[in-house]
Amino acid sequence: MILISKDDIKKIFTMSDAIEADKKAFMLLAEKKCEVPLRTKILNKKDNGCFIFMPAYSEQAECAALKIVNVFPDNVKIGLSAHPSQVFLINPHTGVIEALIDGTYVTALRTGAASGLAFKLFAKKECSIGAIIGTGGQALCQIQAMLAARQLKEVRVCGRDFKHTEAFVKTVRHELKDSSVSIKAVRTADEAVEDADLLISVTPSNLPVFDAGRLKDGITVSCIGSYRPDMQELDPKIFKRCKKIYFDSKSAVLEESGDIIIPFRNGTIKEKDFTGDIGEYLLGRIPGRENDDEIIVFKSVGVAVQDLVTAGEIYRRAVEKGIGTECIF
Template identity: 35%
Template sequence: MLVLSQEEIRELYTMEECLRDVEMAFRHEAAGGTVTPVRTVIAHEKRGAVTLYMPSFVEEIEYTAVKVVSIFPQNVEKGLPSLQGVTLLTEAKSGRHVALMDATWLTVLRTGASSGVATRLLARPDARSCAVLGCGAQALGQVQAIMAVRPIERFWLYNRTRARAEQLADRIYSLYPEWKGSITCVDDADEAVSAADIVVLSTKATEPLFDGSILRPGTHINAIGAYQPHMQEFDAVTLNRCRKVVVDTKEGALHEAGDLIKPIQQGEWSIDRLYGEIGELITGQKPGRETDEEITLYKSVGIAFLDTMVACAVYEKAKRLGAGTTVTL
């Protein structure tokens, strides 16, 4: 079995590669080539945390994987990462468990790439400003993916605790020194949203973060934070202003996305207005953005076939380059 650390994966695998592999995974899913049970969620209510168990099989590459990821927001206060994960990769031809790898950075990368693919299809080609609401573990991947697909010139960062926004700004500056002076941290979410062509929502909020009436025509939203039924990052006004609401998978969204579940239960929005799954846009079954004025939204709760696809890509590349450590269990 090959064991790969987070540091090794960061050196091996780029956002550009992840964007390619995530798009291909959605193509396989759209063609019926994946088996992905709804993930098992174990809540740690006393700590406001969860552990997720996410299995999947991708037929085309003949690999299965299971990812176990824990999300403990209070870890930040202890100097520990809030998001931690591992992936076990299994060869479907033989049942051999061939790799065990850190999934923490891969989760950030593939979640960012999912939004990047959606942004490429749904954001205006000339989108140049981005607001990020929620500057925790997932935010950097979102920023990097959007920078890879659109000519972004300015970011607005908002976090309930301003220090987290400032930390993200410093992290971006350390990776991209040329961005110095192009990032603004704000204390009001509406201020960030009203200035942006693209909006990223990456929080654990249980109530809407902003007033949907302030969205500018032509805005695209990537909403990735509310991954349980009790969570919510945007309001029904936002949903009803969107010309196209797209999800990673309809099954996952209806099971877990509080952003959609709550307005449906309250009679403020209907699932009949869902435009489709991102795979339908990727494969050309439905068009992406059609006008400069339409407001679009991509809602993602995360799906395990993306983890299987990127884990396979990392494993195959590591074998070619001789990376990682081989162990016998």
């Protein structure tokens, strides 16, 4: 077994690679060529946390994996990741664990890549302004994915605490020092979304974090943060304006995300309003953007096949290049 760290991954795997891995993963899901049970979740109400277990197997991809990802938003107060995680990559023929991979970074990569892929497929060709609401552990990769999908002039960042937002923006600028894009901290969501072509919301909020009435026609919105039925960062007023709603997995979203569960239950949206899964679009089964005025929503909760394919690609490259630390039990 080899141990593959975040630094190891950075040497061999880019955001563009992650977007391609997600593309493969969503097609496997749509073709029903993978086994992906709904994740097992155990709540820790005392510590505002959640333990999540996500297994997956694909005969076609010749890979099996189990990701353990624990969501503890308050960890940021003590300098820890809000999403500590590891991915166990398993040999599908023998059941032997072949690699233990930094799941926190794999999660950030493949979650960002889902937004990146959605923007590549559904955003207008000409985009200049991006916006992100949320500055937690997922936010940097979300920005990197946004920039991998479209050549933007400016990305606006909004968080709950402006000082923290400014500090985060400094980190982003350092990470993107070779890019010409302007990264700007703003105080309000209204400032962030004004004239934006792309918008990402990545927060654990129970209340909408932006006003859908302020979005311009043609925007593509990727909602990442709501992973429980009581969480709703997406303003439901957007459903009166948007023309298409895509999912990473409709069944998973309807099981887990208040962004869709709440308006679906109260009748704001109906089954007929759902366009379908992103993998179905990739297979040519459903339509994509039809004009530059359409507002499009992509809702993702993450599915284990993303971890499966991403971890598998990372492992293969690590073996080829001799990256990682050998561990013998």
